Each structure stands twice: as C-alpha cells, then as structure tokens.
Amino acid sequence: MASNAQDVAEFVDRHYEAGFVTDIESDTVAPGLNEDVIRLISAKKEEPEWMLEWRLKAFARWKTMREPNWAHVHYPPIDFQAISYYAAPKSAKDRPQSLDEVDPKLLETYKKLGIPLEEQMMLAGVAVDAVFDSVSVHTSFRGKLAEVGVIFCSFSEAVREHPELVRKYLGSVVPVTDNYYAALNSAVFSDGSFVYIPKGTRCPMELSTYFRINAMNTGQFERTLVIADEGAYVSYLEGCTAPMRDENQLHAAVVELVALDDASIKYSTVQNWYPGDAEGRGGIYNFVTKRGDCRGARSKISWTQVETGSAITWKYPSCILKGENSVGEFYSVALTNNLQQADTGTKMIHLGRGTRSTIVSKGISAGRSQNAYRGLVRIAAGAEGARNYTQCDSLLLGSQCGAHTFPYIECKNPSAVVEHEASTSKISDDQLFYLRSRGIKQEDAVNMVVNGFCKEVFKELPMEFAVEAQKLLGISLEGAVG
Amino acid sequence: MAALAMVAGAALAALEQAPDSTRSQRLGALRLAAAARVKEEGLPSVANEHWKYTNVSRLGERALRSATAGDGASVSAASFAALELSTDSALRVVLVNGCVRDDLGAGGSLPQGLRVRSMAALQEQDPERLATLLDTDVEAGSTFQALNTALLGDGVVIEVDHNVSLREPLHLVMLGTGDDLLRSPRVLVHMGRNSELRLIEEYVSLDAASGLTNSVCEVRLAVGATLFHHRLANESAASSHIGRVAVEVDEQGQYVSDSLAFGGELTRVDIDVNLVGRGARCRLNGLFVADGQQHVDHHTRIEHRVGDTHSAELYRGILDGRSRGVFNGRVLVARDAQKITAQQASNNLLLSRLAEIDTKPELEIYADDVSCAHGATVGELDAAALFYLRSRGVGAADARALLTYAFAQKIVDEIPLPGVRRWLETRFLGHTRYSQLLSALESL
Numbered sequence: 001m002a003s004n005a006q007d008v009a010e011f012v013d014r015h016y017e018a019g020f021v022t023d024i025e026s027d028t029v030a031p032g033l034n035e036d037v038i039r040l041i042s043a044k045k046e047e048p049e050w051m052l053e054w055r056l057k058a059f060a061r062w063k064t065m066r067e068p069n070w071a072h073v074h075y076p077p078i079d080f081q082a083i084s085y086y087a088a089p090k091s092a093k094d095r096p097q098s099l100d101e102v103d104p105k106l107l108e109t110y111k112k113l114g115i116p117l118e119e120q121m122m123l124a125g126v127a128v129d130a131v132f133d134s135v136s137v138h139t140s141f142r143g144k145l146a147e148v149g150v151i152f153c154s155f156s157e158a159v160r161e162h163p164e165l166v167r168k169y170l171g172s173v174v175p176v177t178d179n180y181y182a183a184l185n186s187a188v189f190s191d192g193s194f195v196y197i198p199k200g201t202r203c204p205m206e207l208s209t210y211f212r213i214n215a216m217n218t219g220q221f222e223r224t225l226v227i228a229d230e231g232a233y234v235s236y237l238e239g240c241t242a243p244m245r246d247e248n249q250l251h252a253a254v255v256e257l258v259a260l261d262d263a264s265i266k267y268s269t270v271q272n273w274y275p276g277d278a279e280g281r282g283g284i285y286n287f288v289t290k291r292g293d294c295r296g297a298r299s300k301i302s303w304t305q306v307e308t309g310s311a312i313t314w315k316y317p318s319c320i321l322k323g324e325n326s327v328g329e330f331y332s333v334a335l336t337n338n339l340q341q342a343d344t345g346t347k348m349i350h351l352g353r354g355t356r357s358t359i360v361s362k363g364i365s366a367g368r369s370q371n372a373y374r375g376l377v378r379i380a381a382g383a384e385g386a387r388n389y390t391q392c393d394s395l396l397l398g399s400q401c402g403a404h405t406f407p408y409i410e411c412k413n414p415s416a417v418v419e420h421e422a423s424t425s426k427i428s429d430d431q432l433f434y435l436r437s438r439g440i441k442q443e444d445a446v447n448m449v450v451n452g453f454c455k456e457v458f459k460e461l462p463m464e465f466a467v468e469a470q471k472l473l474g475i476s477l478e479g480a481v482g
Numbered sequence: 483m484a485a486l487a488m489v490a491g492a493a494l495a496a497l498e499q500a501p502d503s504t505r506s507q508r509l510g511a512l513r514l515a516a517a518a519r520v521k522e523e524g525l526p527s528v529a530n531e532h533w534k535y536t537n538v539s540r541l542g543e544r545a546l547r548s549a550t551a552g553d554g555a556s557v558s559a560a561s562f563a564a565l566e567l568s569t570d571s572a573l574r575v576v577l578v579n580g581c582v583r584d585d586l587g588a589g590g591s592l593p594q595g596l597r598v599r600s601m602a603a604l605q606e607q608d609p610e611r612l613a614t615l616l617d618t619d620v621e622a623g624s625t626f627q628a629l630n631t632a633l634l635g636d637g638v639v640i641e642v643d644h645n646v647s648l649r650e651p652l653h654l655v656m657l658g659t660g661d662d663l664l665r666s667p668r669v670l671v672h673m674g675r676n677s678e679l680r681l682i683e684e685y686v687s688l689d690a691a692s693g694l695t696n697s698v699c700e701v702r703l704a705v706g707a708t709l710f711h712h713r714l715a716n717e718s719a720a721s722s723h724i725g726r727v728a729v730e731v732d733e734q735g736q737y738v739s740d741s742l743a744f745g746g747e748l749t750r751v752d753i754d755v756n757l758v759g760r761g762a763r764c765r766l767n768g769l770f771v772a773d774g775q776q777h778v779d780h781h782t783r784i785e786h787r788v789g790d791t792h793s794a795e796l797y798r799g800i801l802d803g804r805s806r807g808v809f810n811g812r813v814l815v816a817r818d819a820q821k822i823t824a825q826q827a828s829n830n831l832l833l834s835r836l837a838e839i840d841t842k843p844e845l846e847i848y849a850d851d852v853s854c855a856h857g858a859t860v861g862e863l864d865a866a867a868l869f870y871l872r873s874r875g876v877g878a879a880d881a882r883a884l885l886t887y888a889f890a891q892k893i894v895d896e897i898p899l900p901g902v903r904r905w906l907e908t909r910f911l912g913h914t915r916y917s918q919l920l921s922a923l924e925s926l
Contacts, residue, residue, distance in 0.1 A: 070531070072846075379860075381835070396850035399818060405845040411860040414832035420843070420858040426850040 029086040035059065038187055041086050045156045045191075048163060058176035058186030065180045071343040072372040072404055073312050075285065083250060085188045085221070150203050151196040155223050158194035165196055169227055173256040173293040173320070181252040182289040189223035189254070197232035197263075206462055208237040222253035228263035230296065235266040237465060253288045261296030261323065266304070268465050272472055273309035280339030283311025290317035294326035294355075302329035303346065304460045306469040311340060316374065318347035321355035328357040331457040335473060336369030336401070345375035350383035350416070361392035362454050365401035372404040379416040386416040394424040395453055447474050489548055489633070489664060506609030515620040517632035523625045532624070535808040535840045536750055536779040541722055546664040546693055548633050549579035551602070554659045559586055561688060562657060568684055568714055568901030571653040578657045580667035580695075581636040595646030595677070601637035601668055615639060615670050617700050617728060623752065626724045630666045630698045637668030640681070644674035644704075651680035656695070658685070658717055663693040670700050673707035680710040682899065687718035687745070699727045703735035705759065711739040712897060715749050716905070719774070722748040733759030740897050743770040743778045744905065750779040757784070757791035768797035769893040771909065772805035779808035786815045786822045789849075795826040798893055800886060801837035809841040811856070817848040826856035831863065831889050886910050
C-alpha cells in the first residue's frame with residue numbers, strides 16, 4: 001500500500017495538461033447582468049427583434065426563479081452580477097477567409113490541445129466549427145455539407161440566415177422556464193452551433209465542435225440546436241478543454257435535439273474542462289441542460305458522454321420519447337478526482353407506445369471527489385409496451401471519495417418492463433493481482449481494469465473520440481489506486 | 483395540514499397551561515419542543531424530497547380528535563375474538579386506540595427476563611426513566627414523529643434482560659375503533675446484551691374504524707442482541723397509517739424485519755436502521771398489496787456508521803386497481819466504514835392499467851472497500867409463465883392468481899406467521915380451487 005500512497009501523491013501533483021492561457025485581447029462586456037447587457041449582446045450579434053424579445057422574456061423569468069439546490073454538490077454561492085456575459089476574440093470582426101488569416105495564437109492553442117485544424121480538415125472528414133470563447137472563428141467543410149443540404153453553422157448565423165427554423169425549434173425542447181440555468185442561458189447565450197439535416201439525408205461526415213473557455217471571468221453560455229428531419233441521420237461530436245486559472249467559471253450551456261420520424265441523432269461528448277487544482281481551487285462549474293426530443297415515430301437519440309473535467313458537473317442529458325417506437329440511449333463515463341463533484345445522469349420520459357431506452361452509466365471516483373448518478377425513468381400511462389434497462393456501476397479508488405446513486409423510477413403502465421441494476425465496489429484486488437502476477441505494472445493493471453469497466457460506453461463513441469477518451473482516462477488515473 | 487396542527491397546538495397549549503401534568507421536567511420539555519416543531523413546520527409537503535410521492539395534505543385537513551383511554555372502553559375480549567390475527571401466540575398485549583388494555587392481554591405471567599409495561603403507567607410511576615428511554619432528538623423523523631411525541635399518551639415499553647432468549651413471540655395487537663380518531667401509540671424496545679426476541683406488531687381495525695394511526699417504534703439492540711420484528715399494517719379501508727421504526731444496532735447485533743402493508747387508505751412506513759457497532763447486521767423485507775385507491779409508501783434508510791456491517795433488503799409490491807405504491811430504499815455508508823456489504827432489491831408487479839409504482843433505490847457511499855448493489859424491477863406477470871400454466875389446462879384467471887401469489891410467497895415464506903399466509907391465500911387464491919390444493923399439499 002505504501003507504493004500506492006506514493007502513486008496517489010504523484011497523481012495529485014500532476015498538473016492539468018491542457019492548462020494554459022492564450023493571450024488574446026478580448027472584447028469583453030463589464031461584469032453584471034441587466035436588460036441593457038442583454039440588449040448589448042443581442043445588438044453585437046446583429047439579432048432580429050424577436051430574438052431580443054425572447055431573451056428578455058427569459059431574463060424576466062430567470063429573475064423570479066431560484067437556484068436549484070437538490071443536487072449532491074456543494075459550492076459557494078455564485079455572484080451572477082460578478083460575471084461578464086459576453087466575450088469575443090477581437091479578430092472575429094474581420095472573419096478569416098482561410099487558415100492563414102486566423103490569429104496564429106488561436107491556431108497555436110489548438111495545436112497545444114492536439115487538435116490542429118489543418119490536420120482535422122484533412123483527416124477523417126470531420127468538419128470543425130471551432131468556438132473560441134463565444135464567437136465562431138472558423139468553420140470548415142461548409143461547401144461539402146451544403147451540397148447535401150445540411151446546415152451546420154454558428155448559432156448567430158442561423159438566427160440571421162435561417163430564422164424560420166430557429167424560431168420553430170428554439171426552446172421547443174428546453175423551454176426558457178425549464179430550470180434556473182436554462183433560463184439564464186436563454187437570456188444571455190453567446191453563441192453555439194446550429195445543425196439542420198434535411199429529410200432523408202444521412203450527414204456525410206461527423207460534425208464536431210470544439211469549445212474553449214478562454215477569457216478571464218467570462219461565463220460561457222453555449223446554445224446548440226440540432227434538428228434531424230424525417231429519416232435523417234447525424235453524428236455530432238462535442239469536446240471541451242479549458243486553460244488553467246484560479247477563479248471559478250460558470251458554464252451553463254443548453255443543447256436541444258429534435259428527431260422527427262425515423263430520424264436518428266448520435267450526440268457524443270468528451271468533457272475535459274479544468275477541474276480545479278488539488279485543493280479544489282478554481283475549476284469550471286458545468287451546469288448544463290441537454291435534452292433530446294424523439295418527436296417522430298421510430299426516431300432515435302443516443303447520448304454518449306465521457307466526463308472527466310470540471311470542478312462541478314450538473315448535467316442530465318435526457319430523452320423525451322414521444323414518437324411511437326422511439327428509442328433513447330444514454331452511455332456515460334464520469335470520472336472525478338481530487339475535490340471534483342459530479343451529479344450527472346439522465347431522464348428517460350416514455351410517452352409513446354413501444355418506446356425503448358437503455359442507460360449505461362459508469363462512475364469512477366478517486367481522491368476526495370464525490371460522484372453521483374441521478375436518473376429518472378418515467379413510464380407514462382400511454383406508453384404501452386415501453387421498455388427500459390438501466391445499469392449504473394460505480395468504482396471507488398481511494399477511501400476518501402464518495403459514490404452515490406439516486407435512480408427514480410415512476411411507472412404508470414403495467415405492460416412496461418423496467419429494470420434497474422446498480423453496483424458499487426472498489427477495484428477488484430483479484431483482478432489486479434491476476435494482472436500483476438503476469439508481470440503487468442500496477443499502474444497499467446489499474447488502467448486496464450478501469451478501461452474494461454468503461455468499455456461498454458467507449459464502444460459507443462466514434463473512433464476518434466474513443467481514442468481520446470481512453471487516453472484521457474489513462475492520464476486521469478495515473479497512480480490513483482485504491 | 484390545518485386540523486392536525488390544531489391538535490398539536492391544543493396539546494402545546496395544554497402543556498403550557500399545566501406544566502405539572504407530567505411530573506418529569508425533561509419529558510415535559512421534550513413534548514413542548516415536539517409540539518412547537520409540529521406547529522412551526524406543519525405536515526411535510528410534496529416539495530419535501532422524502533414525501534415527493536405521498537401527499538398527506540388531505541390527511542391534515544381532516545378533523546381528527548386525539549384518542550384517549552376512554553375511546554373504545556367498550557371493547558371486550560369477545561369483540562375481537564372474531565378477528566383473524568396473524569398468530570395465536572400466548573404472549574399477547576392488546577392496545578385499543580393506542581392505549582394498553584391489561585384486561586384483554588393473554589398469556590398470564592411473563593417469562594423471566596422480559597418486562598412489558600404500559601407507557602402511561604411508566605409516565606405516572608417513573609417519568610425520568612421514560613425520558614431516558616425515549617429518543618430525545620426532537621428533529622428525528624418527520625413531523626409525524628414529533629406529533630406522536632407531543633401527544634405522548636400510552637404505548638408499550640419492552641425490556642429484555644441480558645442473555646435472555648425468548649422462545650415465545652410477543653404479540654402486540656394494535657386495535658383501532660371509532661371514527662375520526664388520531665391514535666398515537668409508541669413502542670420502545672430495549673434488548674439487553676445477547677438477548678433474543680420475536681416481536682409481532684399488528685395493526686388491525688375492529689370495525690370500519692376511521693382516522694389516522696400515527697405510531698412510532700424505537701428499538702435499541704445492545705451487543706449481540708437479536709430482534710425479529712414483524713410489522714403488519716392491515717387496518718380498515720377508511721383508516722390511514724403512518725409509522726416509523728427507528729433502530730440502533732450495536733456490535734454483533736441483528737435486526738430482522740418484515741414490514742407488511744395490506745390495508746388502509748394511505749399507508750406510510752419509515753424504517754430507519756443505524757448500524758453502529760462492528761458486526762452489526764440487518765435484514766429488511768417488505769410486502770405491500772394494494773388495490774382500489776390505496777396508497778402505500780415504504781421508506782427505508784440503512785446507515786452503515788462503522789465498518790464490517792451488513793445489510794440486505796427485499797421489498798415486493800403488488801398493485802391493482804388505481805392504487806399507487808412507493809418504495810424508497812436508501813443505503814448510506816459513512817466515511818471509513820470499510821468492509822461493508824449492502825444488497826437491496828425492489829420488485830414490483832403492476833396488475834392494472836391504472837396502478838402506479840414509484841421506486842427509488844438509493845446508494846450514498848463514502849468509503850471504498852464496499853460491495854453494494856441494488857436492483858429494481860417493474861413489470862406485469864410474465865407472459866411465458868402464464869402461457870406455460872395455460873398450456874397445462876389452468877384457466878387464465880387462475881394462472882394469474884397463482885403467479886401473483888408466487889410473487890408474494892418469496893417474502894411470506896420467511897415469516898413464521900400462519901395468519902399472514904392465510905390472508906394472502908384468501909386474497910389471491912380465494913376464488914380459485916388452488917386454495918384447498920395448496921393447503922392439502924402443505925399438510926402432507
């Protein structure tokens with residue numbers, strides 16, 4: 001155990017690999033939140049009147065709401081007036097026409113992250129809509145996507161160019177009144193991505209957005225809207241990483257997915273925001289509302305997430321299974337270390353007949369972290385023959401961490417079958433011993449066991465992401481042996 | 483909540499006006515504090531996470547009167563002779579509307595090492611002792627417990643001496659009678675070192691009694707003690723039942739409980755077990771059967787405060803009609819409480835289109851060397867099993883009845899109470915020809 005303790009110490013001392021600050025002048029609004037700030041954000045984005053009205057309505061509602069406190073997380077109160085609600089890189093004013101025109105520092109940032117755009121453009125057919133702070137600075141493969149009629153652009157652009165689609169779907173899955181952070185996001189959202197896949201179209205490539213939070217003291221309020229029209233298919237990738245800093249940063253994104261008849265959306269996330277240092281200083285507060293609406297018959301929405309970052313994660317990617325025989329899936333790996341806190345899970349709301357959902361959640365707690373799964377499976381009276389299978393397993397690495405499970409099952413239909421299984425245990429000594437006896441180093445053995453533990457989820461990730469996720473987990477677990 | 487709060491308010495006022503009505507300062511202060519809590523907090527609302535699925539507001543609005551020894555004075559041994567109780571145990575203590583009736587008990591003198599006293603008598607004779615035995619934490623439990631404490635009248639105090647192992651079960655018969663009464667029995671069980679007891683706590687109604695039974699049972703198990711606790715809530719359709727069982731288990735102690743809920747309009751049972759000594763273990767089983775508009779809610783909470791403690795839990799629910807069942811099982815493992823095992827399962831059978839089940843098995847774990855698991859299932863009768871029976875010539879209704887009975891049997895098999903088995907047989911197999919067949923098979 002002595003060597004384990006040493007390993008843990010080494011692990012704790014390890015610094016955040018993606019932690020650095022790129023020094024770019026930011027066009028930042030002074031901290032504080034009032035109607036003027038919202039008008040300013042709207043004006044800067046050259047938004048139409050209806051968009052501003054929508055924001056103001058959300059703001060009015062937000063003022064009447066209270067911060068939720070039911071999650072199994074603890075943090076000092078957030079001063080919403082101390083946050084700056086808008087930041088845009090200066091160079092955004094003259095949009096770069098090619099990579100040469102892109103701010104070299106930006107490019108350097110991506111290189112440090114190991115995701116050079118030029119390589120990405122050539123590789124794997126992945127189109128990247130890179131969000132650096134709040135404004136999209138670079139979008140690629142637009143032409144190729146336009147050929148098949150796929151719209152993939154920044155949210156501000158969509159508001160200007162496709163107002164009919166935005167107006168029809170915005171807030172239809174996550175209404176402005178949904179929850180405190182969704183209302184805040186609706187009022188002040190900066191930018192994000194918009195995707196529309198037309199009828200019967202299979203998106204020819206995986207769409208990907210990389211987020212970064214970069215300017216000091218600015219909240220990041222992404223808004224993502226993905227619409228898959230009848231018979232369409234899209235796989236959307238989202239990955240995040242953030243530079244090191246001391247003050248907590250608030251991130252309250254909203255993601256809305258709409259799947260019409262026979263449409264299918266696969267949404268994958270790798271989240272590696274700055275988790276704070278070993279003493280829990282700094283780190284991102286990640287209060288996200290993600291929800292998919294299986295509106296059409298036989299539609300399918302699948303969420304896959306690998307959550308290793310953030311000081312606090314508060315996130316429940318959910319599916320509303322409205323369409324007959326629609327399918328919802330949730331695959332999650334959540335890893336917490338040091339003083340990280342995660343309260344994450346999903347909601348599967350079965351409304352339509354023959355709806356099916358699968359939940360596979362793997363939680364790994366190390367250090368002094370707290371990791372909670374919170375899920376709801378609701379079978380409405382009309383959900384004839386609905387089916388749910390839930391499996392949530394927790395792995396404990398270290399005696400100071402916590403692993404919690406709060407599954408809610410509400411069933412109003414006798415023909416539904418709901419199954420829930422959960423287990424919590426520490427990493428198996430037998431398995432470690434077996435691997436060690438075959439000459440495998442302790443650390444590699446732990447890695448193998450943990451990777452095996454997460455395999456069910458990793459196999460759901462697109463290839464590039466699966467590789468990144470395994471690497472991330474490997475780094476995050478160095479020496480953290482219980 | 484108005485009416486119940488008024489009951490508590492009246493108790494508070496009475497206590498304030500006549501502080502000498504209880505001779506113990508401590509007891510008086512405790513009851514005052516409890517009444518103040520009820521008055522301040524009112525009854526729990528659905529906004530309270532622990533009461534999310536059970537709305538007690540209607541209960542609070544009813545004009546209930548706190549029962550006294552005078553209510554049900556006319557009850558005689560003959561009046562409940564016809565009641566089918568779970569067992570014919572020789573050691574029987576009968577409470578009518580929460581008040582002990584010595585004249586109705588049976589069994590003559592108690593075995594050596596067992597003391598069973600009326601709480602009213604103890605309040606009179608030795609209030610200080612009672613204050614020591616009672617849980618003095620006013621904040622414990624919900625406001626229903628505080629209401630019970632504020633109205634503290636009668637109940638039973640059971641003490642088992644060290645190294646005494648009792649063969650004969652002790653049967654508490656909690657009879658309800660009369661309309662719109664608030665019955666507040668309290669049961670205290672103190673088990674000495676290495677003692678053993680089987681306790682049956684049975685709530686039944688004598689007639690179409692209505693009102694609310696709000697009971698609290700406190701159990702303390704010393705080192706090596708074992709308690710088998712069978713709790714049956716089987717009151718009339720017009721009655722509601724709120725019960726809380728708080729248990730503390732010391733080193734090597736064992737608490738084994740069955741909580742059965744069959745009757746009543748609204749039933750809510752909270753079982754709260756603290757495993758405080760190494761080697762302590764508990765097993766909680768439960769079965770609820772509901773039909774019509776019945777609402778049955780079970781909340782259990784097992785806290786593993788130290789290492790090397792073990793728990794197992796199995797709850798099954800059968801819901802028909804428009805009934806609603808709730809199960810919330812919470813397992814907590816404290817920091818550094820290592821070498822823990824905790825198993826939990828909640829299985830639920832929905833027999834009707836309008837029935838509903840809300841189940842929430844929770845784990846909250848702050849230690850790493852643990853092996854905890856929980857499972858929950860909801861569904862209807864297995865189509866393949868039904869088909870099998872039907873293919874052997876069993877009618878559809880009979881096949882359903884047999885499978886439903888079999889679902890309950892897993893719990894019932896572990897309960898040595900013939901009355902419970904009979905009740906379930908009548909309930910599920912009464913209309914089939916298998917009832918006699920099963921009895922015949924059993925007698926072989």
